Amino acid sequence: MTAPDGAPWDLLVVGGGTAGLLAARTAARFGARVLLVDDAQPGGDCLWTGCVPSKSLLAAAEVAATARDGARFGVRVDGVAVDGPAVLRHVLAARAAIAPHDSAEALRADGVQVRRGRARFLAPGLVAVDGPDGVREERYHHAVVATGADPAVPPVPGLRDVTPLTTATLWSLTDLPSSVAVVGGGAIGCELGQALARLGVAVTLVEQGDRLLAKEDPDASALVRAALERDGVDVRVGAAVERVDADPDRAGAGTLLLGDGASVAVDRVLVAVGRRPATAGLGLDAVGVAVDEHGHVVVDERLRTTAPRVWAAGDVTGHPQFTHTAGAHGSTVAANAVLGLRRRVDSSGEPRVTFTDPEVAAVGVGTDVAAGRGLRVVTRRHDSVDRAVTQGRTEGWTRLVVDRRGRVVGAGVVGPRAGETLGELSLAVAEGVTLRRLAGVTHAYPTWNDGIWTAASDDRFASLGRGVVARVLRLLVRLRRRAASRG
Numbered sequence: 001m002t003a004p005d006g007a008p009w010d011l012l013v014v015g016g017g018t019a020g021l022l023a024a025r026t027a028a029r030f031g032a033r034v035l036l037v038d039d040a041q042p043g044g045d046c047l048w049t050g051c052v053p054s055k056s057l058l059a060a061a062e063v064a065a066t067a068r069d070g071a072r073f074g075v076r077v078d079g080v081a082v083d084g085p086a087v088l089r090h091v092l093a094a095r096a097a098i099a100p101h102d103s104a105e106a107l108r109a110d111g112v113q114v115r116r117g118r119a120r121f122l123a124p125g126l127v128a129v130d131g132p133d134g135v136r137e138e139r140y141h142h143a144v145v146a147t148g149a150d151p152a153v154p155p156v157p158g159l160r161d162v163t164p165l166t167t168a169t170l171w172s173l174t175d176l177p178s179s180v181a182v183v184g185g186g187a188i189g190c191e192l193g194q195a196l197a198r199l200g201v202a203v204t205l206v207e208q209g210d211r212l213l214a215k216e217d218p219d220a221s222a223l224v225r226a227a228l229e230r231d232g233v234d235v236r237v238g239a240a241v242e243r244v245d246a247d248p249d250r251a252g253a254g255t256l257l258l259g260d261g262a263s264v265a266v267d268r269v270l271v272a273v274g275r276r277p278a279t280a281g282l283g284l285d286a287v288g289v290a291v292d293e294h295g296h297v298v299v300d301e302r303l304r305t306t307a308p309r310v311w312a313a314g315d316v317t318g319h320p321q322f323t324h325t326a327g328a329h330g331s332t333v334a335a336n337a338v339l340g341l342r343r344r345v346d347s348s349g350e351p352r353v354t355f356t357d358p359e360v361a362a363v364g365v366g367t368d369v370a371a372g373r374g375l376r377v378v379t380r381r382h383d384s385v386d387r388a389v390t391q392g393r394t395e396g397w398t399r400l401v402v403d404r405r406g407r408v409v410g411a412g413v414v415g416p417r418a419g420e421t422l423g424e425l426s427l428a429v430a431e432g433v434t435l436r437r438l439a440g441v442t443h444a445y446p447t448w449n450d451g452i453w454t455a456a457s458d459d460r461f462a463s464l465g466r467g468v469v470a471r472v473l474r475l476l477v478r479l480r481r482r483a484a485s486r487g
């Protein structure tokens with residue numbers, strides 16, 4: 001396949017995940033001739049193995065947990081039964097409902113040509129695509145490497161003998177296992193560990209570090225750990241898996257031997273210890289695209305690789321592995337490659353949400369690293385946020401990181417719907433909105449976002465009782481009193 005007049009493609013995109021889809025669609029919208037190559041159905045990790053199935057599973061788990069928790073509100077639900085195959089069908093149905101938007105047909109309607117196959121760079125300007133119809137060569141003016149990342153499997157002796165599940169294979173199960181050891185207490189381990197436990201699976205979560213969600217505020221880690229334990233997850237932090245002994249009679253089952261001498265026997269092992277950039281067999285050497293010591297494609301702030309006219313976007317770069325980051329990369333790369341713009345990406349302080357219950361949401365400067373940087377942290381505990389009280393969910397908090405000029409430069413929220421609350425805070429951080437301005441905006445009552453307003457307005461209120469402001473206010477009051485008493 002070549003561009004209609006036999007010329008090279010303006011943009012050849014390798015990988016049809018979020019980064020590739022956004023790059024291809026944006027470039028086509030600009031009027032470029034675009035070919036997207038993917039070795040599977042377009043949609044990538046987010047649609048097929050990541051966000052969509054995991055959030056669908058979490059939704060089912062939340063329903064089960066809410067039903068069990070009803071008695072606290074005077075609503076008793078007897079005999080909550082989880083139908084594992086039906087839960088997994090719900091997950092697949094959600095995926096199927098979203099898939100058409102990312103399909104080859106939808107892409108063609110948007111002006112993007114699509115080829116199924118594995119792409120390999122042969123020389124500058126030339127890619128081989130190994131697809132169902134054999135190997136075909138494609139020429140390009142600009143190319144984007146958007147091949148994403150794959151689950152890492154640690155080299156633990158015996159682990160491969162139990163054919164561990166990863167997020168690439170979990171969704172092919174037709175029923176829920178009765179017990180699972182989740183290895184890794186990051187975003188995936190915590191989200192899926194909690195979901196499976198709420199759905200009745202006996203979950204042991206093994207994290208080698210000293211806390212869950214190591215990238216988040218330690219106070220958030222503690223709340224998530226407590227929540228997982230309430231849901232029945234057996235959390236083992238500071239515990240490395242030394243060896244796995246496969247059960248000879250049950251495929252997939254085995255016993256994990258931990259560094260502290262403990263052993264855990266389970267039906268299945270789910271590995272969630274991070275994701276490795278997918279660059280094997282891409283032929284990056286042939287065009288001079290360098291990768292770093294972790295295998296990430298090296299990019300500059302404009303997403304240029306070390307090779308002329310080759311760009312990279314999304315999880316394959318060393319940037320945070322989020323769908324919204326991949327999407328932002330995709331549109332940036334399209335503008336830079338096709339239009340010659342000089343747009344930059346900055347992933348520091350990218351908004352992020354871990355969809356455990358409670359959710360953990362953060363943006364900008366970390367609430368745990370602000371101290372000592374001339375910043376201060378304003379905290380509103382949710383036991384004094386009315387919405388949290390009415391919902392019986394007062395364990396969380398809202399924190400705002402404020403610089404010397406009163407601007408909000410970071411924020412964190414832990415609680416139900418924290419991800420939704422983050423929208424306002426992301427805008428505040430991006431636009432340098434001050435605490436005073438936030439306090440001056442009327443927030444509907446009683447919403448979770450009211451936590452932001454009460455944090456900001458309490459802080460403003462406290463400042464009224466200090467220093468020059470306090471003296472001026474007292475003077476004004478005295479003057480008004482005098483004026484009033486004179487009639």
Ligand SMILES: Cc1cc2nc3c(=O)[nH]c(=O)nc-3n(C[C@H](O)[C@H](O)[C@H](O)COP(=O)(O)OP(=O)(O)OC[C@H]3O[C@@H](n4cnc5c(N)ncnc54)[C@H](O)[C@@H]3O)c2cc1C
Pocket residue numbers: 014015016017018019020037038039040041042043044045046047049050051052054117118119120146147148149167188278281282313314315316320321322323324325326355
């Ligand atoms: C369980 C889980 C839950 C997640 N939840 C969230 C969440 O809630 N929010 C969030 O923001 N992020 C979440 N993520 C992360 C998110 O899914 C990724 O950051 C995002 O999908 C990355 O997009 P990408 O386009 O860079 O790569 P991918 O989506 O991985 O796309 C890469 C594509 O390239 C194709 N490909 C690879 N090599 C070749 C080749 N040689 N030739 C042709 N095609 C190739 C692949 O088949 C794939 O389609 C989650 C991830 C997981 C695993």
Ligand SMILES: NC(=O)c1ccc[n+]([C@@H]2O[C@H](COP(=O)([O-])OP(=O)(O)OC[C@H]3O[C@@H](n4cnc5c(N)ncnc54)[C@H](O)[C@@H]3O)[C@@H](O)[C@H]2O)c1
Pocket residue numbers: 154183184185186187188189191206207208209213214239240241272273274275320321322352353354355
């Ligand atoms: N809600 C979201 O946005 C969301 C959800 C899921 C995944 N993701 C993305 O996917 C990426 C990958 O997620 P992840 O959870 O696999 O990785 P992660 O890097 O977030 O966490 C991996 C955890 O595994 C631990 N670990 C590593 N090796 C181990 C071992 N041998 N034994 C025990 N523990 C071990 C690490 O200490 C770490 O805490 C995330 O970084 C995130 O960007 C995002």
